Amino acid sequence: MSLRFLGDLPAWWGGLLALLVAAVVWWYYRRDTRDSGPWAHWLLPTLRATAIALAIMTLAGPVLRHTTTIGQLGRVVFCVDASASMSQQDPDYASTRFQRANDLLTGEEGLLAELQQTHELSVSGLDGSDAKLWWDSAETEQPPREFDVQADAATTDLATPVMRRLGLDEAALGMPGEATADEDQQGPRTAVVLFSDGRHTHGRSPIDLATQLAGRGVPMYCVGFGSAEEPTDVAVVELQHPDSVSSKNRVRGTLVWKDRGPPGRAVQATISAGDEVLWQETLTTQDVPLRRTEFDFAIREIVDAAVKQQPRDVRLQSLPLVLTARLQPFADELDSQNNEAEFRISAVVNDHRLLLIDGRSRWETRYLRNLFQRDEAWQVNTLIVGPAAEHRTLPRGEGTQRFPTEPARLLVYDLIILGEVNADVFTSEEQGWIRDYVARGGGLVIIDGPRGKWKQIIDTPLGDLVPVTFADSVPQRSERLQLTASGLDWAPLRLRADREPNRQLWQQLPPPQTLVNVEPLPAADVLAEAMVAGKPRPAIVRRPFGAGQVVYFAFEDSWRWRYEVADRFHVRFWNQLGKAVMQAPFAVSDSFASLDTGRAQYTAGDAADIRVRLRDANGRPISDATADALLWRDDELVATIRLTAGDQGDGVYRGTTGPLQPGSYRTTVRASGYSESALKVNTEFRVAAISTGELDAVSCNETLLREMALASGGQYLPEASADQLKSLLEPLSSGRTEQHDTLLWQSYWWFWAILGLLSVEWLLRKRSGLL
Incomplete structure (x- = not known):
């Protein structure tokens, strides 16, 4: 039973008018009863005001509705996909998919109005992983004229929110459901109606959900919205690029783009900084889901121009470049808003500085010097100091080919690489400078060799930096290299993108010809091992020291990795290692x-x-x-x-x-x-923002919706056949709801209430002597 108002005057207007008039009557009448005693002074105005209020409320047409349920009503749970793909407007339609789904439900001829007499109904929106209840017939009898909601969810999950709406156990998703099949037989027969384009992008498998529903005797009827073919659309999906690049080098990366244009059309792709185009290429559409296009452009001119605009007392080490990738839109394109994307990279203004010191000009040192000197992003200061080297003693002073004469000058270097140097090359004070350099955040790479130089340095201040201890045995030839679990996870050792191919590649690299026999210190991390006589021995060891870090190589043979592949792996490895170990510069x-x-x-x-x-x-x-x-x-x-x-x-x-x-x-x-x-x-x-892939494809995934319906024991319907839903859902119900209205404003009860209040008020007035 419920109270409704069907008169010409809205209920809230009638209530407000009745309250105002009753208040005026009460106040005015109270003046005439001020001398009639305390009870009459309050009660008589209240009776008169209440009668007047009831009389005015008749203008709102109060109706008392009686609802009687005969038999067992079926239960229908409507679930409407509220993801962003449902906001698309398909060709030949004047409204969006979401609006058309709402129109099927609401209105005088909508499904809710047609089924409300014979079914228990509810409507929920699937918003990501949540099911938001929009309307339930158990709470509000009259269906809404429309749902004032938007389809803007960033992801589509067609499983989890439906499970939550039905009150089912999410942990059971994907498990056999026969054990609970009898549970639903005790309640009303239930069906789920899903309005969606089938673009499931997040969460568990909807097929598992459908299987669970079938085990509980709950069919799912899926209504598909949208065309089965992708509309014309090109879009920037992803930009793969380095986080930072030297301003002297070129930016190289990959443009990943959606190509849903008719085959053979030309589309202009550009990357620009403001109004200046840095790269452009004319592409030809192929009507495929995703394309990958390489780009390559210089940034030196725009970086130099930006640096000149900076205040003189501000020095830049890196400059964030705001770049925009754009695909020229077609006239008949579905959505031109996705044709461009902004991205940023750090342009390194000043070169990285490397100090390379070795006791002899061995192959490893030569290749490293040449490798970094060829890279315009590095300034290399190489010192070869030893009995048979260019310098017998360490040259000190300012400029290149000199070792700094004060610790502040050493701090300008981003990375130091030390080879097999004699213990007496540096003074104790200079060794302390190098140790402090690392402790303050500097990076140090130690490349050992078969002559045991670092074993002799272990008792000097430099020895504090060495992450290993040395055994008495002589260096040995190894059989192969292999990465440890830590090495597989450390990015600088990633020579191939995927984990397993990278692991296999390291085992195929030429192994060390001479491996120094060492043991890692407790705080050190072994990144790579070399197999010697079938046993793994530490080959690359890393340890933090203060705010910096030290990487130790127990071999001098990385230059052999160039065999038959040139710089393919050798250059990449040392560039990655150098940038990871070096002191991170301030921007x-x-x-x-x-x-x-x-x-x-x-x-x-x-x-x-x-x-x-x-x-x-x-x-x-x-x-x-x-x-x-x-x-x-x-x-x-x-x-x-x-x-x-x-x-x-x-x-x-x-x-x-x-x-x-x-x-x-x-x-x-x-x-x-x-x-x-x-x-x-x-x-x-x-x-x-995190890319969810919600709009990467916007056609109707009829295959998924059909499989869901079939697995649950339901049926798939295209949008054009949605009028069949009523006949499919009617067998769920074996009962009906009957309603009977009592027009209170025309009934004797309402009249007698007003008359009774006035009669009591008249009798009390007479008793009080006011008549």
Whole structure:
């Protein structure tokens, strides 16, 4: 039983009018009864006002509805796909798929109106992994005229939300369901009706869901929306590119794009920085799901122009470049908004600096020197010092071919590679400089050899850096190389993209001819092993030291990896290793601070590592300040990150942001002892939204919907045949709902209530002597 209002005056208008008039009557009548005693003074105005209110409410047409259920009603659970692909407008239709699904349900001739007398009905929207209830006949009898919702979910999950809506155990998905088949026989017969384009992009298999429903005797009727063929559309799907590149080098990467154009059409692909086109190519469509196109372009001119615009007292090490990839849209294209995508890379302005020192000009050293010298991103200072070398003693001084004469000069190097040098090449003080260099964040690579030089250095200050101990046995010939579990996970050792092919490749590389017999220290990590007489021995060992790290090679034969493949693996390995081990440079510096926030582009949910180095007016590090990084998005402060100083006394402070939301960010620095105008450094980075692939394909996946319907014991219907749903669902119900309305505003009960209130009020007035 429920109360409804069917009059010409809306219920809320009638209620408001009745309340206002009753209040006026009560106030006016109360003035006439102020001398009639306390009970009459309050009760008489209340009776009169209530009668007047009931009389006015007759204008709203109050109706008392009685609902009687005869027999057993069937239960129908409507699930509407509310993902972004359902917001597409198909050719030959004036409305979107989502709007057409709503139209099938609502209105005087909609399914809800036709089935509400014989079925228990509910409508839910599938929003990602959630099922949001829109309407339930058990809560509201009258179906809505329309659903005021949008189809904008970033993913489509056709399994999990349906399970949740039916109250089924998600853990049982994919398991046999016969054991629970009897449970649903005790309640109403149930069916699920799914309105979707079948573009399942996230979550468990919908086929497993359908199988579970079949075990419970719940058929699923799937109504497919959209054309079975992909509409004309080209789109930028992904841009594969390096995070950073030297401004002197070229940017090389891959444009992954959706090609759903009629075969043979020309489409112009471009990559630009602002209004300047850096790369363009005319492509020909093939009507395939995905294409991969390589791009290659120079950035030196735009980087030089951007650097010139920077303030003179701000020095850049890397510059974030904002680039846009674009595919020229067709006139008949479905969606031209997906034809371009913005991405960012860090352009390294200044070269990386390498200090390479060895005791003899061995093959390993020659190839390494040539490798890095050919790369325009590196400046190499090579010193060969030994009894039979170019220099018998270490040349010291300023400039190239010299070792720095003070520790500050050593800090300008990003990476140091030390070969087989004699223990007396460096003074004890210089050895301490190298040790402090690594402790403050520098990178050191040690390439040992068969002459046992590093075994002699182990008792010097440099020995603190060595991550291994030396055995008494002589170097031995190895049989093959192999990566450890740690090595497989470390990116610099990844010479092939996939894990298993990379593992196999390392076993095929030429093995070391002489392997130094060493054992790793407890804190060291063995990355690669060499098999000697069938037993694995450490070949590449890595260990952190302070804020830096050391990588030790127990062999000198990586140059042999060029055999028959030239630089294919050798160059890639050393470039990756050098950038991973070297001291990470700060992106921007001014007179008092240096700042770095890592990559130029992150993905939503990532956290950015922030590093700040503070100095005084004389360039000396400041390690006792209170420092914060201020994170801005769209010129609004969104986070303040407290930075913590390290134990090395180098003035470096570190902090980490929380998970980042999509958008463009700017980072500034605040520190005690510095004015706001003194710290001018700031960096920018972009956080890209996670690509879900929701709109990569927008045609109707009829195959999936048919399989779901068949597996559940239901039926698939294209949108044009959706009018068959009523006849398919009618057998679920063996009962009906009958409704009877009592027109209260025309009934004697309503009249007698008003008359009774007035009669009681008249009798009380007479008793009080007011008549």
